[in-house]
Amino acid sequence: KAGVTQTPRYLIKTRGQQVTLSCSPISGHRSVSWYQQTPGQGLQFLFEYFSETQRNKGNFPGRFSGRQFSNSRSEMNVSTLELGDSALYLCASRGQGANEKLFFGSGTQLSVL
């Protein structure tokens, strides 16, 4: 079974630009969540999607958005990039059940210059 795939692996953008990151979950997983990881704040929850619907959202500004497609693939978008958005963005998928384990992708390392 293929794992969670995130693309691109690395990305360099400049302030004010926008970026779209992609995540393909494990086959059969309908839940996809996104996290931002920085050295200062650690891993912080962005949002979770299930069957194309946003189920929960973390405490991030509206510049951060996401969506999920019918094949469970998900994208997140960050508009008007700021220097502080530089981080590792991780996507995770999970199966059914409240305690089903999260499977993380390797992440997209975003650098904003």
Place this chain on the structure above:
Amino acid sequence: TQLLEQSPQFLSIQEGENLTVYCNSSSVFSSLQWYRQEPGEGPVLLVTVVTGGEVKKLKRLTFQFGDARKDSSLHITAAQPGDTGLYLCAGRRSGGGADGLTFGKGTHLIIQP
């Protein structure tokens, strides 16, 4: 204020030594998970504990969930260089209704040969 406080933040020990890392909170969690993350990769789930007082063993790793379900510890016996990594605890809050995990900032562990 971080909801989950992990200590120590950094730990460097010699191969063969024992160690314990801690994850503490003032909040009650319905479940708590431990992950290990290696550089350039996403976190990988090691264990989930759900019952207060629960102890789980995974080879040389022993995980304990506090009786009040507010804290957890990870004990490694006879540490090996392969144990090097970032250890993260993550919890789902009781009654919170949110599916997003709350992560601690992690313990950076280095095992020197």
